[in-house]
Every structure is written in structure tokens, then in C-alpha cells.
Amino acid sequence: MTQPRSFQEIILALQSYWASQGCALLQPYDMEVGAGTFHPATTLRALGPVPWAAAYVQPCRRPTDGRYGDSPNRWQHYYQFQVIIKPSPPDLQDLYLGSLKAIGIDMGAHDIRFVEDDWESPTLGAAGLGWEVWCDGMEVSQFTYFQQVGGYDCAPVSGELTYGLERLAMYVLGYSDGNKMPFNDPDAPIPLTYGDIFRDAEAQYARWNFDVAETDTLLQHFIDAEEECARILEQPADDPKTGRRIVMAQPAYDQCIKASHIFNLLDARGVISVTERQAYIGRVRALAKQCADAWLQTEAGGFAP
């Protein structure tokens, strides 16, 4: 166990730890998402009987969390590290604790606790039971056994771990201001802090998210994504060109992700009332549900011709 000295070393340590536990190291999904769970490697792969094990970093965007780069611990763009294993192995808690050790947390010197926290994503129609994991009172991870996704019961059950990387790194590296923590090696010729890289971008996005984003356009984009999702899923399974059976669950799901993010942007612009909120969430959930239906019709989703 070596003590990490930078943000990226923590990512590297988590990656090599989970790779050594047999996970496929994926890369971030190339779309704007609100949480690592949205990556199809989690949402869709949690469905159906096919075994799965993956780990990846996922940049996440939560427009309402923007603080113009001024907050020591809140950003509208931040990173999650996500691990998903199906079926959940019997020693998942121990595996998880091993990952904390791998990033330099000494179990003998810290107070690690599993505190009840059931997870629910109304937009994904997903729910699970588990804990938030505390290290000396700090929430460092979410630990969830998926019970439902897209309205389907998960069988087998996936175990999902989500590390809030900034918070975890601040704790491990000993920084109370996240913008000041080293991103790369602090002794590198060009040492960069987290703030050096993101602070200005945070201000730019905060301004756009809160005041400039054109809401009419966004509303139209939402509708477009919704319609495109429906259109994709309406296609017959058999592709007339290749003559193969191709159910386009993932392209449809991309539209669902898009709609979800546009909803978050509209929310940050303050144009969604409390009552409309529920309706929008319901619309995204309907898309997620249809994508889950389609996914189960694919081979990766367990469909056998």
C-alpha cells in the first residue's frame, strides 16, 4: 500500500485494484450523464441473466450543483468511479474494503461504517438496497444491491459501488478545499491542481447553466430525444438491409440519457415547476423502461433466438 499523492493516483489505484479483481476496465461513456449509473455498462448490463464485471471512471454533470468554481466541495462537473459486478459476489464487502486499502486507507486507524441508505432512481425506474459507507463520518461510497432496473426485477442481482472521487480524494489526500488538491504528481515539472484544470470551466458552465441556456431550444431537444427514442424502438427487429436481427436498444437508450440531461439543464434554469417536475421524470422513466424492454431482446440482454 503506497500513499497516493494526487487525484489521478487514486483513480489509477482504484483501476488497478478492480482490474486485479477481474473487472473489465471500461472508459467513460461519451455522453453527458448525471451519475455513473447511467452508463449503459451499469443500467443495461444490470438487466438480464448474462454475467458482467466492469469498472470505470465516469464524469458526471449536475447543473444545479454549479457554484462558479467557488465552492471547496461542489462542482457541476465531477467524477464518479463505478464498479458493477453481476451476480454480486458473496465477499463484495471485503472486496470493497480491499479497494479502500488500495488507496491508502488503513482499516486499523479509521472508523469504517456501513450506514443504511437505500438507493432509488426515479428517472431510471431503478431501486436497490445497501449503504452509504462512512470513513470517520465522511460518506466515501455508495454500496448498492440492485433489485430493479427499468421496472424489471434484477435476477441475478448486481452489486454496484460508486465512489465520489473528489470527496474521497480530498479525504485521502488531506485537503479541505478540493480545488487545491493536486491532480497530477505535485512534484511534476508542471504540477496541476484540480482547480487549475476545472475552476474556470466551472464558472463558464455555471453561467450557461443558470442564465444563458436557451430554454425553448432545450425543451425542443427534449421532445426530439423522446421522439427519436420512440422511433428507434418502433423499428422491426429484423434489419431489412442485412437480414439480421438487430434490436437497437443502445441507440434508443442514448436518447433516454440525452432527455435526462436536458431535463437537468431545464431544472437548473428554473423553468420547471414542482408539478411539472414529476411529469418530466415520468417521461424519462417511460423511455428508460422501453429501452430496458428492448435490451432484454438483445443477446447481451440474454435474448436467445
Add this chain to the structure above:
Amino acid sequence: MPDLLIELMSEEIPARMQNRAAEDLKKRVTDGLVEAGLTYGAAHGASTPRRLTLAVEGLLAASPDVREERKGPKVGAPDKAIEGFLRGAGVARDMLEERDTPKGAVYFATIEKPGRAAADIVAEVLEQVVRNFPWPKSMRWGTGSLRWVRPLQSILCILSDEAGASVVPLEIDGIVAGDQTQGHRFMAPAAFSVVSFNDYEAKLKQAKVILSPAERGDHIHAEAVNLAFAAGLELVEDKGLLAEVAALVEWPVVLMGQIGADFLSLPPEVLQTSMREHQKFFSLRDKAGKITRFITVANVETPDQGALVLAGYESVLSARLADARFFWDNDLRVATSDMNVWTQALENVTFHGKLGSQGERIRRIAALARELAPVCGADADKAETAALLAKADLSSEMVYEFPELQGVMGRYYIEASGQDAEIAAVAEEHYSPLGPSDDVPSAPLSVCVALADKLDTLTGFWAIDEKPTGSKDPFALRRAVLGVIRLVLSNDLRLPLDQYVDRQLLRHKIQLNGDADEQDLAALRDILAEIAEHGVFGAAVQTVMDKLRNEEQPEMKEGSLLRTIGDLVPDLSTDLLVFVHDRLKGFLRDQDVRHDIIDACIAMPGNDDLNQLVKRARALAGALETDDGANLVQGFKRANNILAQAEEKDGVEYSYGADVKFAETDSEKALFAALEAGEPKIEAALKAEDFTTAVSEMAALRPSIDAFFEDVKVNADSEVLRRNRLNLLNHVRKACGQVADLTRIEG
């Protein structure tokens, strides 16, 4: 006699579920054992974050043999019938016994069921219990189908006696029961075997696990008090938090930490709430009541005596309190500049789909508070202002973060805005009383707004027909009614509840019909104004109807909005009052006032004046304790029965004055005299609402009434005498029936 030890070890069980689960395990397992014939001496359960444990002492080693005799068909019955009986009883034909009975020879079968070994029964019962455990929420994991609160990892199940311990053979979804368990997750994770409960508990303690939740709680409390005392501070007691924290650790290590100096100026309620909700810290306060430090409970002993752990906890707390201070500063900025920003924002917050926004609700409450102010002894303008501000803090950032601080923050913010302390206090006090043991506000302004708030809620849900049914009361309306009752009684308020209920029902109806045409709405608003004038709904409606009729307007048509509401509101109002009376009965029953006494008082006019109603009931209850009182009721009932029979027979009401000149006997004359002397006193007492005196004056009539019935035959042969006596009895009935309807008194 063997002892049974069961431990179900799992991943971390939510704190709030542990106690109940240990109880359920105990109940279900012991019930199952007893049902299978295995009685036992004693049983007790325990729980930690990772285990549910049950120890059963003095179990039978096997269930007793059971011998059952069964009567079969008659000897000589068709073979089919006999075979059927053999199958049912599970015996062979040659085991049947012929016996003579009064109905002839009959076959008897004796069924012997040998007892079963305890281990077999335990295995069966435990599997059933595990598979059907009543977790409030359970889950599946991996590829299995078993449900448990979190993944179930191991089962320890042993029977032990003098000869030693043996594992109960049992397997559930691939988990094989054994005699092993593990200690503390980090300090002593190695597995070890146990042979008995005592051995188990002792070895767990060596392995850094305190099995008993009560012992963990006591330890935490004692340590916390010690640490606080050593620092010259006092622990802010919090039983709920103590139970929760004791369920979050297997090996409690109590640590005392510092609160950053920057945060000490936050209101103590904010410090305490933030620390309790987010971090599960206990608060420590100094002599002046200021919260200056905290107690946290770790689950691990570290080589540095928790220094690193505590530093972590302190820095997390600082981040949390930085948020709290950020909210506090922002909120104060709004409060001191313009609190209307908050009240405006509430216009867009839904209170209830049908009942409109919080803003609309607040304005309705303010209007009613204004009207209630005089009966509460409050200033109407101040009551309205206080009501308009009382819920403004719902828009504040602090209350958004900590909903339980609603009202408390309101008081701080309203005071900061420059309002009087009494108006500020309304924000905090108007939610009370919440529970039956909650303090009831006594400041007139707070009483006034609290009453208006609760009445608005009640009338609103009555107006949209969302009344509580059975055990379902999602809007806590029973609690609201109890609040009204306690506010009225403990502040000795006198008010005709009906009238205020009518007004508020009407306000709801006006709002619910917001899209009706303006003429209708104007008429409804007129009625509202007329209630204030007349005090009675019916009269107000009549006045407005008359007005409209004179103007030859068409609104009073059958089925028109005005007519519907005019017809509906009184019914709703009556229905709500019945509900209030029901709760009042429950409330008084808890204070040992009999339900028939309350019923007798509710039967009197003016029963919407709860305070007067209760005074009547208490006076009557007091009188019924005495001999005279109890006998008065008998006398009254006798008089009433005789009268009722005579009135039915004769088809007239005997309500003419009786004349003393027709009195024949001394007792008759004495009753005349007693009534003549008593009635003015009763009258005077009633006028002064001194029901105790009124009732005791009535009770004073009892000897004369008793003597009258003793000596006098009411149904005399002379019709003149009979009529006079009946009229005299009517006199008695009237005189004694003015506090309560005594016919409803039982016995």
C-alpha cells in the same frame, strides 16, 4: 434439558430495524417450537449491526409422544367406509379395536405419534422463520432467491446440554448451519466455535463485540456523561439517538470532539440538528445552554486512541456546519431585507393538489386567525400578521435542508426582521400541540394562529372528502382535532366552534370553485361576510338568498352552486363536529370520564362549545360520584319514564304548570316546595355556568323526589290529581335536565 442458540449473521442491518427483528426472531421461533410440542424455560434475543441472536433455555429434548384415539364406522359398515377411515387415520385394519357403544359395536383406531428430536424441530422451524421473516424491506443478492434484509452470511445453530454442544443440521439456500461465528469486522475478524450462549457471549466480548444493545447503550451513555462532566459540560439527552447509535456499532468507542469556533454562534437548535441528523453526534452544552462540543461513537479502537478518527469527524462536521452557516447567513439576509420574498415563493408551493398552494393556505389561516383573535384574547391585526409570517420559513434554505427546524427558524428570522417577539414566537408555537404529551401554547397570539391552522386543515380535508378512515389518517387529522381540543381546554377558550368551522369550510368551497362565474363567487363571499354578522351559517345563507331573490337573480335555482354549497356546508360542518366529539370522548375517557356522561352532555344544545361541554361533563361526573347524584339520575329516569308512557298513552305533552293546591300528600307538597326553592338556585348557577353548583342543587332535590315516589301514586284515579302530578314530574324533568340528558346515563 438442552439450550438452543441461534445466530443469523449478515451484512450490516439498518439500525432502525434491529430491535424489532430480534423480537420477531424470538417470537416466531419460540411460537414455532411450542406449536411443535417443544416447550422451553426462557428465551431472549439480542442484536448487533451484523447479527440477530436468540437464546432459548431449558428446551425439551424431544417433543412428547402423542396418543390419539379416533372413532370410526360401525362394525359391519361397508368396506369402502372402513378403508376410508383407515386411510385417514393411517393405521392397518388389524389394529382396529371393536368396542360396544350405546349405538352398537364401533371400530376405534389408536394413533400413536412418536415425539420428534428437538434438533429436527428446530431445523424445520428456523428454516420457516428465515424464509418468511417480516423485514420491513428485504432484498435478494447474487444468484439466490432467499430474501433477507441484507445478504445473510452465516447461520449458527446449536443445541447444548451437559454432554456438550451439537450443531442442528440445517441448510438454507446453500448456507449450512454450524457452530462458528466471527468477531468484530476489523478488530477480530477470525472465526471461532462456541458451545453455549454464555460461551458465545463471552467469546464475542473477547472478540470486541458487545452483544446486548442495552449494554452498548448504557456504556455509550455513561462514557458520554463522564467525558462531558470532565469538560464541565452537560450531555443533551437524546434517547432516540442513543438507541440508533448503539445499533450502529458492535464495540462502542466514545470520543469527544470540538466544534469549530466559527460555528459556535449558530443557534443551538441548528447545531444540534445538523450534528444529530448528518453525523449522529450528541451535543454537549455549557452552563449557559450553549452547545460547544460533541460526542461521537466510533466502532473501533485505534492505536492513537481515536485521534485520527476524531480529526476526520471534526473536519466532516466543519464542512457540514459551513453549509449550515451558509444557509443561516443567506436566510438572515432575506429576513432582514424583505421576508415577502419567502411568502411570495410559497404561492408556488403546493400544499395539496386540491387545496391549493401554501400561499393560499396561509391567507386562509390568516383570515380565520383574525376572526378568532377576540375569543383568544389576541389583537386581530397582530394575529393576522403573525399568521402570514408563521410559515414563511418554509422557503428558507435552512428549513429546506432541515425540515424539522420549521418554526424554530421562523422565530429567529421573524425576530431578525424586526417584528415583536410575540409575533416571532407564533412561528415556533403554532404547530403545537403535536403529540398528546406536547406542550400546549398559552400566548394568546400563538393559541389563535395554532387554532386557525388546525381548523383550516380539518375543514379543508373535510371539504374535499379526505376524512380519516379506519387506521388510515395520512394527513394526521386526528392529531389536528386533538390539538384543537387541547388548545381550547387548556386555555379555557369559549367559542362556538360551529361558526368558525362554517366560515372556513366556506372559504375552502370558494377556493375550490375558483372557476365558477363571478356572480356566484360574489354571493358566496357575501355569505362569508354575513356569517360574521349573524354568527350562523343558515341565517347568513338565508339573508343572501333573500337579497338575491329581491334582485330577481337566478342563483338560487336547484343545483346552482349557491344552493349546493348552501346545502352542503352544514352537513360537512355537522360531520366534522361529530368527529371532534368522538375525539373528545377519547380524550376524556383517558381522564376517566365515562363515555355515557359525555354523551349525555353532547346531547345538549351548544355542544360545539367544547369548553362548556367539558365543564358540564366534569360537573356531572363529580355529582355521580355522590349518593344523591346517582339517585337523582334514578329519580329523573323514573319521572321521565312515567311521563313518556303517559304522554304516549294520552297523546299530549304534560308541560302545564302543576298547581300546589292540588297537592294531597306531604311528600307531594314537599316536592313543590323543594322545586320552588331549588329552581332559582339552579337557574342562577346555570346562568353563571357554574355547572357543579347547578348539578348539586339538582342532587339536593333527590330526597324530595325519592319521597314523592315512595308515597304518591302518580296515576291516581282522579284525573285532576293525575294530570297535576304528571305536570309536577315534568317540572322535575325540566329542572334536572338542564345540564345533561340524564336519560343517557347508564345504570
